Amino acid sequence: MGELKRTPLYDLHIELGAKMVGFAGYDMPVQYPLGVMKEHLHCRGAAGLFDVSHMGQVALRADGYEAAAKAFEALVPQDVIGLGAGRQRYGFFTNDAGGIEDDLMFANRGDHLFVVVNAACKEADIARMTAALSPDVTVEEITDRALVALQGPAAETALARLNPAVADMAFMDFIEVELDGVACWVSRSGYTGEDGYEISIPEADAEGICRKLLEMEEVEGIGLGARDSLRLEGGLCLYGNDIDATTSPIEAALTWAIQKVRRADGDRAGGFPGADRIFGDLAEGVARKRVGLAPTGRAPMRAGTQLFAAAEGGEPIGEVTSGGFGPTYEGPVAMGYVGTAQAVVGTEIFGEVRGKRMPVTVAKMPLVPANFKR
């Protein structure tokens, strides 16, 4: 392992008393003095500020948005061309086997396509995009901007103090707007299941804007620990845990993210890696599916917990891919893959924790209802 990289907000994290950990090559705050539980509850009750500057911000430019979008559709099964200007969408890179190489957000910025990818995958993603799309499309990693997320029911009130225009944004809108006199790229999105924003800020101005937000009554800094429990309650996948190069989007219950126009009977059907496998999964069904899991008892069922159909005997029917304690749910929460026969909400199965099989119910995701501003 080389030296950990620092985000533009590193000094602020230290000043706030964060406990720092290495994550995807970056020195990141896992928690602040408030602690994971209170940070989580604060985000759902008011607003939380997250540093997500370790994620990759990438601009794809060609001769106009449509040209960039058309090229990008060769890598993802999403409708990129049909995304309106100033709008953002969730997507993922697929591989030839129909697995998922990374999940991402992309936005139509009028004259170009803006993509945000996971920190751990960003080098590979940029290499993939460059190899597949250049020279017609230029792939530019934006390394001089911080990325922060402001999430929670009070996020709008807080951010609107820096510019009232953000209050008018709908879920998945993406605009360029001045915050405190600084040109920022703001989307109404996030990864907590709460309403909120993701804000790309020139690195020199990031600390100042974050300080302004943190001074507000509603806002607390939130670390990676609570980010994980928030997204888990929100039923949102963590790349590398819940989805990876071997899981198809259909198995991963991400069918909703493949728009009709890219499906087998759509106007722009296929044309992305692994389309045959994915269309096969769609037509014929899959053997396993990602589901929400609500353990009956108090013991968390963490990633790697083997799942069984019965309290005794039999082979595993699946595995927990993310699990822990849900502070808002007030109990253990998990997600994982089970055989299609068990992938029915309400089915009682068993997870083996420390050699004992404990009951767990297949539950509707998200376990904590989302609170988006549609």
Next chain:
Amino acid sequence: MKFTEEHEWLRVEGDLVVVGITEHASEQLGDVVFIELPEAGTEVTKDEEVCVIESVKAASDILAPIDGEIVEVNEPLVDEPGKVNDDPMEGAWFFKIKPSDASQMDDYMDENAYKDFIG
């Protein structure tokens, strides 16, 4: 009071030894969300896993610091695991052992040595 390198504290109470985890340990663990206690009456040997404690971050084992019989467990803790963070040194004790060889206590650190140990 004695302290182990596993961040447990041991307090003699009559002919019993009360066991819990230190404030330092509870801070390192983060918010505790689940505790599995042994059953009273269990014979345990030193370094045997007797409790499981899970925080928002991870699961850890609590080891029996000495040989003996567990004669009492802090049952209310199961319903109130957060007490381990709020009151680790007093109210959030885990179990009481009747030692079979009290001299095993001599191997452990006193408070000053433990303070040096955690730095």
